[in-house]
Amino acid sequence: MDIGEFREFGKAAVDYIADYFETIRNRPVLPEIKPGYMEDLIPAEAPLEGESWKEVLEDLDRVIMPGITHWQSPNFHAFYPTACSFPGIVGEMLSAGFGCMGLSWIASPAYTELEVLTMNWLGKLIGLPEEFLNCSQGPGGGVIQGSASEVTFIALLAAKEKKVTDLKAQGTSLTEAEIKGKLIAYSSDQSNSSVEKAGLLGSMPMRLLPTDESGVLRATVLANAIKEDREKGLIPCYVVANLGTTPTCAFDSLEELGPICQKEELWLHVDAAYAGTAFVCPEYRYLNNGVEYADSFNFNPHKWMLVNFDCSAMWVKNAKYLVEAFNVERIYLKDQHKGMAPEYRHWQISLGRRFRALKLWFVLRIYGVEGIQKHVRHQIALAKYFEELVSGDDRFEVCSSSMGLICFKLKGDDTLSEKLLENVGKRKMIFCIAGHHNHKFCIRFAVCSRLTERKDVIFAWNEFKEAADEIFEVKNQTPKIIDEVSEKKMNEMRISTRSETMCQEKTK
Numbered sequence: 406m407d408i409g410e411f412r413e414f415g416k417a418a419v420d421y422i423a424d425y426f427e428t429i430r431n432r433p434v435l436p437e438i439k440p441g442y443m444e445d446l447i448p449a450e451a452p453l454e455g456e457s458w459k460e461v462l463e464d465l466d467r468v469i470m471p472g473i474t475h476w477q478s479p480n481f482h483a484f485y486p487t488a489c490s491f492p493g494i495v496g497e498m499l500s501a502g503f504g505c506m507g508l509s510w511i512a513s514p515a516y517t518e519l520e521v522l523t524m525n526w527l528g529k530l531i532g533l534p535e536e537f538l539n540c541s542q543g544p545g546g547g548v549i550q551g552s553a554s555e556v557t558f559i560a561l562l563a564a565k566e567k568k569v570t571d572l573k574a575q576g577t578s579l580t581e582a583e584i585k586g587k588l589i590a591y592s593s594d595q596s597n598s599s600v601e602k603a604g605l606l607g608s609m610p611m612r613l614l615p616t617d618e619s620g621v622l623r624a625t626v627l628a629n630a631i632k633e634d635r636e637k638g639l640i641p642c643y644v645v646a647n648l649g650t651t652p653t654c655a656f657d658s659l660e661e662l663g664p665i666c667q668k669e670e671l672w673l674h675v676d677a678a679y680a681g682t683a684f685v686c687p688e689y690r691y692l693n694n695g696v697e698y699a700d701s702f703n704f705n706p707h708k709w710m711l712v713n714f715d716c717s718a719m720w721v722k723n724a725k726y727l728v729e730a731f732n733v734e735r736i737y738l739k740d741q742h743k744g745m746a747p748e749y750r751h752w753q754i755s756l757g758r759r760f761r762a763l764k765l766w767f768v769l770r771i772y773g774v775e776g777i778q779k780h781v782r783h784q785i786a787l788a789k790y791f792e793e794l795v796s797g798d799d800r801f802e803v804c805s806s807s808m809g810l811i812c813f814k815l816k817g818d819d820t821l822s823e824k825l826l827e828n829v830g831k832r833k834m835i836f837c838i839a840g841h842h843n844h845k846f847c848i849r850f851a852v853c854s855r856l857t858e859r860k861d862v863i864f865a866w867n868e869f870k871e872a873a874d875e876i877f878e879v880k881n882q883t884p885k886i887i888d889e890v891s892e893k894k895m896n897e898m899r900i901s902t903r904s905e906t907m908c909q910e911k912t913k
């Protein structure tokens with residue numbers, strides 16, 4: 406492919422993405438295909454001779470689109486948001502275009518320098534204490550990792566390093582292997598699966614402690630667990646506090662857990678993967694009170710902050726423990742800039758580094774702080790509106806409401822809500838997933854897409870209401886919210902579902 410063809414191909418691809426966004430609202434959010442659908446659509450062997458880019462691009466509609474789950478659709482309400490914004494997309498494109506590998510400062514100085522500066526911007530934006538920032542005088546700093554899962558694991562390895570160093574300095578009679586064999590970590594039973602995984606990968610048992618009725622890990626529960634383990638001869642080492650749990654977006658209190666970690670000399674890591682973005686708005690920062698007790702803090706701009714995946718922001722108070730845990734030098738990695746700029750390869754697992762800071766920089770500059778605040782407040786307001794709609798129907802109950810996530814259920818037996826979700830799922834007009842609240846089944850409704858508007862919330866609510874009417878066999882007893890725009894949207898979607906199915910049948 407020569408430069409001229411690249412220009413054409415690239416421009417056509419941007420047009421394709423723009424068309425996709427223009428039509429996304431009318432696409433059924435979930436695909437209609439069955440596992441293995443693609444085998445019939447592409448040959449079993451790679452082509453011997455190169456094909457034209459036009460042929461390849463045309464195949465997106467035939468092969469790929471039928472199997473896409475439309476995460477950016479305004480009807481996608483599952484999991485948590487996965488950010489996708491135009492500045493973020495262009496940032497990704499340009500970074501691919503530079504094609505550098507940022508394994509050291511000299512490998513591409515702009516990579517490191519922009520990451521240092523944007524992580525300072527971002528840390529200030531969410532109100533992190535100065536000591537976490539690269540621009541502070543101390544050993545703290547921020548780095549962009551690939552995912553919150555990676556960060557929880559990396560922080561665990563740093564905590565392990567610190568504990569071994571500290572115990573040796575205190576003159577322990579235990580060997581390093583003996584210390585490592587006794588280490589234990591804590592989080593709550595509401596924490597993300599990645600927290601338990603970090604314990605497995607890092608060979609440190611992770612105790613998932615019970616939470617209160619709001620999904621919050623209380624200080625006494627943590628303190629008792631630590632005491633119990635010390636009595637067994639174990640060495641408590643690492644605590645993961647959740648600010649915005651995956652099931653219900655519950656917030657642990659850092660002011661409660663922090664002093665225990667400080668007294669017991671445990672590394673406190675904060676997982677704010679989704680909800681950390683809300684701290685861009687001053688009115689939500691109180692939920693981060695006590696962050697000064699943390700040793701490491703993480704949130705994902707690639708979830709709620711409009712920066713395309715992957716971009717997971719991590720700050721540590723003392724980068725020394727990361728560097729000591731991960732520093733492996735080789736002659737080919739030596740450069741003369743030691744100490745002048747962070748060598749981020751020592752802060753992460755892989756050697757190579759992507760230019761993630763570019764898309765972060767684009768998003769911060771093009772949206773501005775106000776644009777991001779507006780996005781967060783808008784999505785929270787939409788979730789509140791959905792909550793109002795649920796509360797207004799006495800067959801339903803709201804289980805929890807936090808940020809852009811509402812958990813709700815049908816009153817009565819769990820099987821009713823399970824059936825409700827199943828029926829809504831079969832219609833494929835919106836996508837929601839199940840959760841648990843206080844050991845009871847609930848449905849999670851998350852405002853995910855930046856395109857979601859009030860009419861989409863009404864549309865989603867009508868889907869639930871109609872499915873509930875079917876369950877109670879009292880069709881139309883509760884009047885549907887009539888909103889002209891959402892009615893029109895419903896009809897358009899039905900037409901487009903029909904034509905998409907016809908299209909797929911033709912391809913078969």
Ligand SMILES: Cc1ncc(COP(=O)(O)O)c(C=O)c1O
Pocket residue numbers: 485551552553554555597599647649650651676677678679705717
């Ligand atoms: C609270 C929390 N922590 C961690 C994760 C994992 O995030 P990642 O996919 O970046 O590893 C999630 C994912 O939704 C989450 O909700």
